[in-house]
Amino acid sequence: MLEALLPSFSIPENRLTEKHDLNPEDIFSAPCAQYWMEIGFGSGEHISSLMRRHPDYGWIGAEPFINGVAALLKDISPDFEAGQPCNLRLLNDDAMRIALSLQEKTLDGIYILNPDPWPKKRHNNRRIVNPLNLDVFAKIIKSGGALILSTDVPDLADWMIMHTSTHPAFEWTAKTAQDWRTPPPDWIPTRYEVKKARHGEQMCYLFFVRK
Ligand SMILES: C[S@@+](CC[C@H](N)C(=O)[O-])C[C@H]1O[C@@H](n2cnc3c(N)ncnc32)[C@H](O)[C@@H]1O
Numbered sequence: 693m694l695e696a697l698l699p700s701f702s703i704p705e706n707r708l709t710e711k712h713d714l715n716p717e718d719i720f721s722a723p724c725a726q727y728w729m730e731i732g733f734g735s736g737e738h739i740s741s742l743m744r745r746h747p748d749y750g751w752i753g754a755e756p757f758i759n760g761v762a763a764l765l766k767d768i769s770p771d772f773e774a775g776q777p778c779n780l781r782l783l784n785d786d787a788m789r790i791a792l793s794l795q796e797k798t799l800d801g802i803y804i805l806n807p808d809p810w811p812k813k814r815h816n817n818r819r820i821v822n823p824l825n826l827d828v829f830a831k832i833i834k835s836g837g838a839l840i841l842s843t844d845v846p847d848l849a850d851w852m853i854m855h856t857s858t859h860p861a862f863e864w865t866a867k868t869a870q871d872w873r874t875p876p877p878d879w880i881p882t883r884y885e886v887k888k889a890r891h892g893e894q895m896c897y898l899f900f901v902r903k
Contacts, residue, residue, distance in 0.1 A: 694765070703790065726750070731787040731803070731807070736763055738880050740764060740768050748777075797831075806885060821856065836901065839862060842895060844888045844893035864899070865899045
């Protein structure tokens, strides 16, 4: 999968300048209706389902875990071989390399689902949702666009709510507890989420709008 298919979906290294000069239009074969990114897609079941649901959107995924990238490629290979639209571009590395390369206000939204919790206090700043990275997400998401986060780790949920809702560029859409306890009807559960649900963990679904 990695040898045969990954090259067709990889974002070219020379486009990852980390200088906010990458127009997502330039890495897809034709202009797309919207552009979305999923950071840390794990085995990729969420991004591949969305790709099939919205074949006219451009989907950008980043995941350093090589087995996850291979699993996603295996999932989409029948679509690709059948000539179905596979509007997906991948990076097998740190998502911030893409985020720092994308031009301002070019993404319609970002998903970060069940990010690593880094539970030790002294490691909290390694969390992907942190003040510095939020500045970068604020730069690349269009006004009215979405930052969608989820977790079942209470301390991480508190952290993400605190940092994102106090960031001047983002507004939390939740009005009642029900809004963060229940996913929207069309939500696609990730592998991690399904595993946790078996142990009865409460998921938090956090939807923020780019002001
Ligand atoms: C707990 S797993 C969740 C995977 C998936 N989102 C899910 O819900 O099943 C967190 C994932 O984030 C990935 N990750 C960690 N740091 C990352 C980074 N800087 N850029 C992209 N992915 C990252 C990890 O490799 C891991 O697969």
